Amino acid sequence: MHTETGVFGRSHEVSSRAHEQVVFCEDDRTGLKAIIAIHSTALGPALGGTRFYPYADESAALQDVLRLSWGMTYKAAAAGVDLGGGKAVIIGDPAVAKSEELLAAYARFVNTLGGRYITAGDVGTNTADLDVIGKHTPFVTGRSIAAGGSGDSARLTALGVFHAMRAGAESVWGTASLANRTVGVEGAGKVGSELIGMLLADGAEVCVTDVNDAALQRISQVHPTVRLLSTVAAAPVDVYAPCALGGTLTAASAEAIEAKLVCGAANNQLATPDIEHALNERGITWVPDFVANAGGLMQVAGELRTADPAAIEADVTAIYDRCRDIITAAKASGIGTGAAANRFAERRLDAIPRSI
Template sequence: MTLTLERRATTAHRNVGVFGRADFPAGSAHEQVTFFQDRATGLEAIVAIHDTTLGPALGGTRFYPYADEAAALKDVLRLSRGMTYKSAIAGVDLGGGKAVIIGDPATGKSEALLESYARFVQTLGGRYITAGDVGTNSDDLDIMGRATDYVVGRNTAAGGSGDSAPMTALGVFQGMKAAAQAKWGSPSLAGRSVGVEGTGKVGYQLIKLLLADGASVIATDVNSDALDRVARDFPEVTIAPSVIDRVLDVYAPCALGATLTGESVSVIAADVICGAANNQLADTAVERAIGDRGIVWVPDYVANGGGLIQVAGERLGTSAEEVRAQVEKIFATVVRILDVAQREGVLAGAAADVLAEARLAAAR
């Protein structure tokens, strides 16, 4: 069963569902939100297409045990809007989209379910292109590729560019180095303490980069298997039950979003916040609280754009060397954003949004 809600000028029911939500910034209406269900496989999925000004909407499929449908809808709407801005700031010719599958991937994921989901993606005719996200990986994308042409991030043996986690981590690392330069006058992280929250695909790769640069790393994760892997592969890393409240130079949120709240910001002792998680701010007022404390925050959709750059390159046949070079430009982008923020007396998030919106406006 498929239900599609399309953008319309007015609606009698404001601040509910998709249209005119009070918890979204003005002007953030989505072009299309589609709900998919397949009772035979247990599939319940939502695809949100936010904006296709720059090209087809691209974004990963998150497989997660949401508390309810409302929580899943809120997440996919926020994530897809973020992808629009991420694509714009990264300089790729793609729009913003995202998908969520409601369920526990550890118990509910099956080849039949993934193929069913992919068949639904195919019905969108290329307006949405999927990739991996929390709860999905390149092996899952290979399975999806059996039933849809609109998937990127598959394993190299299946014609894809492989896991995007290393490039995502590289982008975060470049953003962190740019923030270090703004805060301490040097991009080096040697001797700096970094707390990595979330040691999954991206967090693990980020730890590798940080250690190679001479940083000391403290790591935490709710997944004991992920932490065990870090402890085994990187014995120099300190494992802790929490890092957000530790005395650190850098706090790196790399798990799920919304860890930056009014309450958590009051206890953060780090000078820099830069991580891979999407939607790190629980609400827009939180960034002001971060700035008031003199903490440098790198806008999440800028820092974590490396994976998007990789899969965009996959569509175009871009070489791995060219992709890496483009990901490394995230350093210069963050430097520019932080310079604009300081010069204009605005927050980094606002400075990043202005740059992204300027590219969207030019395309329109």
């Protein structure tokens, strides 16, 4: 039993596999306050996006970066890419605090890690930001095509989620099509918007919610058939697709959900691990987030090795097969899909001797 306090204790709260390194970065001149968490480099350098977010305090930022970096380890392992898991958070409101000088300062901290951590985009950062970061460190991926990168990863992230959802639909309803199914998308950002287009093209009926009214209005203009709701988690939908921030699957929401399938792009969807059991008890299939949303990781991993875009897209489409195998294994073993996905990832991690 771990009784440490501070960073060490927090790391063990997240996972029995402790973090290798956590770096606190501060630059007085630009106001930068960031945390970089490297969970594992067992399979390769730790890759994970930089989240720029106005956390309530440093403790909340630390908890988020620890959970997100752990998730990246499992995401990379399950996706079959030779990368470890890491993540970074910059504390602040990107609409107010973001500047080229601050991003440059952050890039210099990334550079000090010597390639153990490779950054990418996340909530609050975009390809333009990554282009700036790339001027000051080579350890960045997800830059614009003009800057030599592969561009925004939203489409391939959404494509992976779409195929994961198809695998879930096949398990629940016996067909991989979403035609005539109602899907509630929570979050109309870059990935959510791309996913909505794919669902509509497959014949699904879509409703959407977002805390940003402007995002909803953009969806209405592009896809006028989409219904706008104040919430979709408890709406009468077949599929609940969380595509905003994590932690929306709580004890309360698990009891209120009417959907038979939960599959979305958000990271860390379960507020606590026991929520999966609550979903199982109600006959709700959950497609683990770190498997479903790995398309963006596959894209930026492919960028690092200069892979052919068509080959990367084929790998993303194969998320369907991976999710189907995980759901089948879960049923055969009488365990949750999350536990089955963890086993899938851990087989790769445990095959590599632990070392730093």
